[in-house]
Amino acid sequence: MEIKKKLLLMVIDGSTIDIIKNFKEKKRSIFYKFLTEGSSGILKSTIPSQTLPAVPCLYTGKNPAKLGIFAHTDEIGNVINSNHLKSKTLWEILGEHGLSSCIFSAPVTFPPKKINGILVSDLNLPENAAFTYPKELQKEYDFPVGLNETENAKSMKNEDFIIHMKEKTKKKIDIFKDIIKNDDFDFCMYYLIETDTIQHFVWHRKDLLSEYYDLIDGFLREMLERFENILIVSDHGFDDAPTHNFYINSWLEKERYLFMGKIKMINSIIKKIYKLSEFVPDKILVKVRNLLRKNNPDPRKLIPGVDWNRTIAYVDKNYGIWIEKDRCNSEGNSYETVREDIIIKLLNLEFENNKVIKNAYKREEIYNGEFIENVPDILILPEKRFSVMIQLDSGILRKKTKAEAYKGSHDSARDGIILTLGNAFKKQERINADITDITPTILSLYGIGKDKEMDGNVIKSILKGKIKTEQYKENRMLSSAIKNIKF
Numbered sequence: 001m002e003i004k005k006k007l008l009l010m011v012i013d014g015s016t017i018d019i020i021k022n023f024k025e026k027k028r029s030i031f032y033k034f035l036t037e038g039s040s041g042i043l044k045s046t047i048p049s050q051t052l053p054a055v056p057c058l059y060t061g062k063n064p065a066k067l068g069i070f071a072h073t074d075e076i077g078n079v080i081n082s083n084h085l086k087s088k089t090l091w092e093i094l095g096e097h098g099l100s101s102c103i104f105s106a107p108v109t110f111p112p113k114k115i116n117g118i119l120v121s122d123l124n125l126p127e128n129a130a131f132t133y134p135k136e137l138q139k140e141y142d143f144p145v146g147l148n149e150t151e152n153a154k155s156m157k158n159e160d161f162i163i164h165m166k167e168k169t170k171k172k173i174d175i176f177k178d179i180i181k182n183d184d185f186d187f188c189m190y191y192l193i194e195t196d197t198i199q200h201f202v203w204h205r206k207d208l209l210s211e212y213y214d215l216i217d218g219f220l221r222e223m224l225e226r227f228e229n230i231l232i233v234s235d236h237g238f239d240d241a242p243t244h245n246f247y248i249n250s251w252l253e254k255e256r257y258l259f260m261g262k263i264k265m266i267n268s269i270i271k272k273i274y275k276l277s278e279f280v281p282d283k284i285l286v287k288v289r290n291l292l293r294k295n296n297p298d299p300r301k302l303i304p305g306v307d308w309n310r311t312i313a314y315v316d317k318n319y320g321i322w323i324e325k326d327r328c329n330s331e332g333n334s335y336e337t338v339r340e341d342i343i344i345k346l347l348n349l350e351f352e353n354n355k356v357i358k359n360a361y362k363r364e365e366i367y368n369g370e371f372i373e374n375v376p377d378i379l380i381l382p383e384k385r386f387s388v389m390i391q392l393d394s395g396i397l398r399k400k401t402k403a404e405a406y407k408g409s410h411d412s413a414r415d416g417i418i419l420t421l422g423n424a425f426k427k428q429e430r431i432n433a434d435i436t437d438i439t440p441t442i443l444s445l446y447g448i449g450k451d452k453e454m455d456g457n458v459i460k461s462i463l464k465g466k467i468k469t470e471q472y473k474e475n476r477m478l479s480s481a482i483k484n485i486k487f
């Protein structure tokens with residue numbers, strides 16, 4: 001085993017390089033130290049750019065098509081949790097090598113699994129559930145985890161909401177500090193989940209955002225005394241909330257890839273119902289949709305009014321387009337031609353002289369794995385001004401009619417951050433990495449080579465010293481052999 005390099009992985013949900021760069025003026029800040037003395041850059045997230053599927057990729061080094069996780073819920077609306085995550089996580093691999101971890105406030109870790117160390121879950125926790133490993137830890141602290149802050153964000157004044165969130169974060173930080181005080185964990189991960197909700201609702205108030213980030217800065221200052229190395233990442237970026245809607249299924253209809261039923265009057269009534277549904281609260285819409293999905297043999301094709309006997313392409317999730325392969329062939333077009341034509345048309349689509357779609361990919365260009373068939377044939381990333389809407393509409397592009405509660409959004413923000421500081425890392429390197437690179441990179445810091453199933457690569461440009469390349473499975477056999485030796 002190589003020399004242990006104590007590392008803290010700090011995940012700041014939805015953080016962006018622009019937010020961090022604001023600290024360039026605060027010369028005494030720790031973020032300034034990261035920017036000037038460490039290495040920093042962009043960490044590419046997934047499509048869709050959301051906590052899920054991004055976080056499972058961060059934990060495992062694998063892409064969503066290998067994990068079979070693409071959103072916060074599965075096809076029929078079940079919330080994704082640790083039981084859906086079949087691949088080994090970073091800390092499970094470290095544990096197999098006899099290394100201990102403290103994983104704090106981490107999404108997609110519920111129900112908590114056994115770990116060589118301590119684990120505290122967060123996000124989407126059922127009421128009264130056991131969310132720590134070991135179980136007894138839950139009684140020792142009053143953990144402010146698993147609480148949805150959306151209602152507070154909506155009802156409180158921005159100023160008060162920031163005060164409330166700062167207090168909550170301080171409480172969590174204190175618990176984390178207490179947990180690591182007496183235990184010498186080899187690896188720690190602190191997942192700062194609050195920033196996602198804060199940025200959704202307070203994105204327009206950069207003064208309040210920076211007040212909250214000052215708190216994180218102070219925490220990092222303390223942590224630099226405790227850890228030899230700190231790696232900061234975010235699961236996705238963030239940007240201004242969209243102001244316009246792009247009705248993608250209506251666009252596909254106009255381009256003659258999607259067809260409505262033959263009776264025009266019924267079609268216009270259906271579109272009016274869709275329009276009214278924009279004023280129904282999202283919570284209710286989601287419930288109705290999940291109910292319909294559960295009772296539908298083909299949950300993707302839940303777009304009322306569509307003539308499925310003629311339709312070639314359609315959208316049921318706002319990050320991609322499904323293509324009916326067999327229909328392409330029967331119409332005399334090849335699947336590839338249809339797909340390429342749609343991509344070109346999307347990339348050329350403009351509204352008021354602005355592009356609507358930032359990028360569109362064939363699914364296999366960015367993903368691979370046994371669940372690739374569950375990925376839409378075309379993956380899309382909109383420009384920040386536009387929300388991709390699934391419902392049909394009489395128009396294709398228009399200004400939003402409903403006042404948005406969200407001031408910030410990450411639908412179009414695939415660029416997250418990566419910042420490093422410490423003796424294991426090189427200084428002042430520009431980083432351009434992928435979210436799947438984090439697990440293999442951290443493993444290599446502990447002298448563990450990556451598994452060949454991992455899609456990510458070790459970010460060699462930022463690491464000092466020799467980099468392990470052998471596969472961890474061999475190492476695991478070695479370490480279990482060591483464990484079995486009786487002295």
Ligand SMILES: [Zn+2]
Pocket residue numbers: 013014050051052196235236
């Ligand atoms: Zn997130």
